[in-house]
Amino acid sequence: MKVCIPAGSNEGLASEAYGHFGSAPFFVIHDTETGEAEILENANQHHAHGACQPLKALDGRTVDAIIVGGIGVRAITKLNASGIRVYRSAPGTIESNLNAFAHQDLLELSPDAGCQQHGGCDH
Numbered sequence: 182m183k184v185c186i187p188a189g190s191n192e193g194l195a196s197e198a199y200g201h202f203g204s205a206p207f208f209v210i211h212d213t214e215t216g217e218a219e220i221l222e223n224a225n226q227h228h229a230h231g232a233c234q235p236l237k238a239l240d241g242r243t244v245d246a247i248i249v250g251g252i253g254v255r256a257i258t259k260l261n262a263s264g265i266r267v268y269r270s271a272p273g274t275i276e277s278n279l280n281a282f283a284h285q286d287l288l289e290l291s292p293d294a295g296c297q298q299h300g301g302c303d304h
Contacts (some may be wrong), residue, residue: 182183182212182214182245182246183210183212183213183242183244183245183246183281184210184211184213184216184244184245184246184247184248184279185208185209185210185213185239185242185244185246185247185248186198186200186208186209186210186211186247186248186249186270186275186278186279187199187200187201187202187207187208187223187249187264188206188209188220188275189205189206189207189213190207190209191206191207191220191303193218193220193247193275194209194211194218194274194275194276194279195274195275195276196209196252196274196275197273197274197275198203198250198270198271198272198273198274198275198278199249199250200250200251201249201250201252202247202249202251202252202253202259202277203252203253203256204223205223206222206223206241207221207222207223208220208221208223208239209221209275210239210242210244211254211275211278211279213283218275219242221239221240222238224275230273236249244265245264245265245266246265246266246268246282247260247265247267247268248267248268248269248270248278248279248282248287249267249268249269249270250269250270252267252290254292255294256291257291258292259292261292264297266289267289268287268288268289268290269288269290270287271285271286271287279281283291
C-alpha cells in the first residue's frame with residue numbers, strides 16, 4: 182500500500198507531518214510493503230483558495246491513502262472518488278504517523294470533516 186503524508190521539510194520519515202494538504206511544501210509517499218519512501222515537491226502548493234487539485238499535486242503518483250491534519254471538503258471528495266482514503270494525522274513525524282496508521286489508530290475522514298478555510302482546520 183502506498184501512503185502519502187504532507188511534510189514541511191525534505192527529511193524523509195523524520196520530517197514533521199504538515200498541517201494541511203494543499204499548502205504542504207513536500208509529500209512523502211511511503212510504500213508499506215517495501216519500506217521505500219519517495220519525497221515529492223508540491224507542484225500545486227500555491228493555488229487559489231478552493232482550487233486545490235490533489236491528484237495534480239501528487240504529480241501522477243498513485244497512492245492508496247493520504248494522512249493529513251487538514252484538507253478541504255472538495256479535495257477529500259476528489260480523492261475518495263479516485264479510490265484514495267483520507268485519514269487525520271497526529272502531531273509528530275511522518276514515521277510516527279505511519280506507525281499509528283499501521284496500528285489503525287488514525288481516524289478516516291469523510292467530506293463532512295473537511296476544512297472550510299484555506300489556512301487550516303480547527304480539529
